[in-house]
Amino acid sequence: MRLKDLPEEELFLQGSAACQGCPGSMALRVAFKALGRNTLLVVIASCISVLQSPFPVSALDLPVLNMAFASGGAVASGISAAVRRLKKRGVFTEEPTVLVWAGDGGTYDIGIQALSGAAERNTNFIYVCYNNEAYSNTGTQRSGATPYAAWTTNTVSGKQEWRKDVAQIMVAHNVPYVATASLAYPMDFYQKMQKAKSIPGTKYIEILAPCPPAWKFPSEATVQVSRLAVQSGLWLLYECENGHTHYTSGTARLIEGRSSAKPVEEYLRMQGRFRHLFSPEKDEKRVGEIQERISGIVESLKFTAKMREHIMDLEIMPRP
Amino acid sequence: MSAKDKRKNVKAEAEIGFVTTISFPSVGSAGQTGSWRIFKPVKNEERCNECLLCWIYCPEACITKKLSINYDYCKGCGICAVECPRNAIQMVKEEKQ
Numbered sequence: 001m002r003l004k005d006l007p008e009e010e011l012f013l014q015g016s017a018a019c020q021g022c023p024g025s026m027a028l029r030v031a032f033k034a035l036g037r038n039t040l041l042v043v044i045a046s047c048i049s050v051l052q053s054p055f056p057v058s059a060l061d062l063p064v065l066n067m068a069f070a071s072g073g074a075v076a077s078g079i080s081a082a083v084r085r086l087k088k089r090g091v092f093t094e095e096p097t098v099l100v101w102a103g104d105g106g107t108y109d110i111g112i113q114a115l116s117g118a119a120e121r122n123t124n125f126i127y128v129c130y131n132n133e134a135y136s137n138t139g140t141q142r143s144g145a146t147p148y149a150a151w152t153t154n155t156v157s158g159k160q161e162w163r164k165d166v167a168q169i170m171v172a173h174n175v176p177y178v179a180t181a182s183l184a185y186p187m188d189f190y191q192k193m194q195k196a197k198s199i200p201g202t203k204y205i206e207i208l209a210p211c212p213p214a215w216k217f218p219s220e221a222t223v224q225v226s227r228l229a230v231q232s233g234l235w236l237l238y239e240c241e242n243g244h245t246h247y248t249s250g251t252a253r254l255i256e257g258r259s260s261a262k263p264v265e266e267y268l269r270m271q272g273r274f275r276h277l278f279s280p281e282k283d284e285k286r287v288g289e290i291q292e293r294i295s296g297i298v299e300s301l302k303f304t305a306k307m308r309e310h311i312m313d314l315e316i317m318p319r320p
Numbered sequence: 321m322s323a324k325d326k327r328k329n330v331k332a333e334a335e336i337g338f339v340t341t342i343s344f345p346s347v348g349s350a351g352q353t354g355s356w357r358i359f360k361p362v363k364n365e366e367r368c369n370e371c372l373l374c375w376i377y378c379p380e381a382c383i384t385k386k387l388s389i390n391y392d393y394c395k396g397c398g399i400c401a402v403e404c405p406r407n408a409i410q411m412v413k414e415e416k417q
């Protein structure tokens with residue numbers, strides 16, 4: 001599959017209220033192309049609630065329910081139950097996809113309870129978290145997804161904690177499909193959305209969404225920052241189907257040694273939210289800590305990949 | 321229906337006592353966002369090899385699949401120019417009206 005095979009139809013309409021270079025609208029466009037018109041969208045309080053533009057018009061050409069912050073999983077459960085019932089009555093010729101779209105605040109912090117419940121019941125829906133690593137809509141406050149050392153309005157000298165990893169928390173829920181994506185790799189994201197559409201049950205997809213106003217970089221660099229996050233090994237692209245994880249796209253190239261990891265410093269330097277790490281002088285300690293952590297993860301993934309091949313060659317374990 | 325017409329519609333509905341809380345999809349829901357632009361993307365047709373990268377990366381859906389730019393809504397973010405592998409798009413300062 002190639003870019004030219006992607007549908008031309010735009011369900012995200014031009015002239016929205018999104019900021020210049022918004023990662024949210026970029027992700028929505030690709031996701032809508034993958035899912036098509038037969039989609040019921042639930043938007044959780046976030047920038048996406050705002051970029052639809054004020055009543056009575058909307059930039060989203062789909063049926064949309066704008067819902068309360070904590071309710072993503074719960075609302076999806078209700079809609080999914082209604083869809084199931086209407087299908088039994090023969091109302092649909094083709095069953096619509098239920099899609100929840102929430103920010104990292106609405107996922108990592110306030111919505112995790114409802115999401116966990118829906119996942120445990122294996123509710124049939126796709127949950128997309130577009131992770132801009134802060135509460136952007138209300139002016140950049142820290143969230144559970146904000147990375148170590150990043151500036152936000154309430155971590156002025158840099159966050160002191162490491163971020164948590166909700167994609168892995170979803171893997172631990174044993175849902176049929178979990179994936180991560182990047183704006184710089186739209187084909188990879190598109191294919192993951194399409195796959196999610198074809199699988200019944202709960203699907204969780206998280207896309208890193210570098211946000212120009214919150215991360216403090218020029219609007220033209222959204223895709224460049226996304227790409228560097230993957231190339232440095234900081235953001236891993238993978239999909240986990242029924243418990244089997246495999247790495248995709250840029251991350252697969254890193255792990256298989258087909259490309260070498262870029263220094264994370266390059267990524268950090270592009271963003272004003274890390275400026276205090278480099279001026280007035282470089283904070284060797286914190287930059288070193290971040291690099292060490294990333295290198296550790298990439299090295300262990302490389303090791304695991306090698307070991308797995310080795311074990312499979314010995315044929316002492318059943319092949320997945 | 322334009323955004324303006326839709327607003328009129330809702331007003332009319334309110335007058336007859338039927339108030340809807342449903343928004344309707346519309347191009348230009350936030351107005352002519354092209355006026356936000358400071359720099360304008362200008363394409364050099366000869367350099368373009370139709371790779372479609374600018375089409376898929378434009379956050380505003382302002383570049384059609386046939387690769388023409390809609391200046392009514394292009395916000396001038398510059399992503400298309402940065403991502404074009406053949407340097408076929410240049411950002412040029414807007415003239416004052």
Ligand SMILES: Cc1ncc(C[n+]2csc(CCOP(=O)(O)OP(=O)(O)O)c2C)c(N)n1
Nearest residue numbers: 045046047069103104105106134135136137
């Ligand atoms: C219960 C509740 N608390 C606070 C708010 C205000 N609020 C609306 S959007 C938002 C930030 C959302 O952050 P995130 O989910 O990360 O999405 P982003 O704005 O970054 O796109 C907040 C705090 C709200 N709508 N409801």
Ligand code: SF4
Nearest residue numbers: 018019022047136211
């Ligand atoms: S603040 Fe960030 S996520 Fe929100 S609309 Fe602007 S660019 Fe998009």
Ligand code: SF4
Nearest residue numbers: 378394395397398400
């Ligand atoms: S400058 Fe931005 S909004 Fe305008 S066409 Fe290019 S990518 Fe789209």
Ligand SMILES: [Mg+2]
Nearest residue numbers: 103104134136
């Ligand atoms: Mg956020």
